[in-house]
Amino acid sequence: KAGVTQTPRYLIKTRGQQVTLSCSPISGHRSVSWYQQTPGQGLQFLFEYFSETQRNKGNFPGRFSGRQFSNSRSEMNVSTLELGDSALYLCASSLSRVNTGELFFGEGSRLTVL
Amino acid sequence: AQTVTQSQPEMSVQEAETVTLSCTYDTSENNYYLFWYKQPPSRQMILVIRQEAYKQQNATENRFSVNFQKAAKSFSLKISDSQLGDTAMYFCAFMKRGGTSYGKLTFGQGTILTVHP
Numbered sequence: 001k002a003g004v005t006q007t008p009r010y011l012i013k014t015r016g017q018q019v020t021l022s023c024s025p026i027s028g029h030r031s032v033s034w035y036q037q038t039p040g041q042g043l044q045f046l047f048e049y050f051s052e053t054q055r056n057k058g059n060f061p062g063r064f065s066g067r068q069f070s071n072s073r074s075e076m077n078v079s080t081l082e083l084g085d086s087a088l089y090l091c092a093s094s095l096s097r098v099n100t101g102e103l104f105f106g107e108g109s110r111l112t113v114l
Numbered sequence: 115a116q117t118v119t120q121s122q123p124e125m126s127v128q129e130a131e132t133v134t135l136s137c138t139y140d141t142s143e144n145n146y147y148l149f150w151y152k153q154p155p156s157r158q159m160i161l162v163i164r165q166e167a168y169k170q171q172n173a174t175e176n177r178f179s180v181n182f183q184k185a186a187k188s189f190s191l192k193i194s195d196s197q198l199g200d201t202a203m204y205f206c207a208f209m210k211r212g213g214t215s216y217g218k219l220t221f222g223q224g225t226i227l228t229v230h231p
Contacts, residue, residue, distance in 0.1 A: 107156075
């Protein structure tokens with residue numbers, strides 16, 4: 001069974017641009033979560049989707065948004081990029097509808113903002 | 115709000131020896147999960163072990179075991195017979211059970227573990 005796939009793996013943008021990251025969960029997993037990982041702030045929760053509905057959201061500005069499609073694939077978008085948005089963005093999927101904490105992570109999309 | 119603290123930024127151990135990684139957490143919740151996740155260099159993060167707070171018995175997974183002290187809010191990970199493949203960043207994490215905490219893990223800052231041959 002294929003794991004969680006994130007694209008692109010690496011990308012470079014400039015301040016003010018916007019970016020879209022994609023995540024394909026493990027087949028059969030309907031919950032997708034997104035995390036931002038930086039050396040300074042560590043791992044921080046962005047949001048979680050289940051069956052195309054955002055069920056939970058972290059403490060990030062409105063420039064960070066996401067969505068989930070009917071096939072459970074998810075995208076996250078960051079608009080008006082800032083230097084501080086440089087990070088590894090991790091997507092994780094989960095089989096269960098309820099909280100179990102057993103998340104399966106992708107390898108991440110590394111975003112560099114210049 | 116929950117906080118998770120890992121006080122050891124880096125640790126090292128010789129192959130085949132035992133090492134213990136420390137984690138403390140702060141929460142007012144009574145029903146929650148605790149986890150150890152492993153992130154090898156340039157590879158995806160994987161779940162090592164999970165503990166349910168209402169279970170008194172410490173979780174074990176092969177060479178990995180935890181020491182869960184609920185009253186002390188302590189959750190350490192013991193790795194026995196360390197292997198080179200155990201070299202990774204280890205994250206302690208907390209998740210509130212039930213309610214609206216969907217997908218939300220609160221992570222510690224991580225401990226870099228290096229296993230030396």
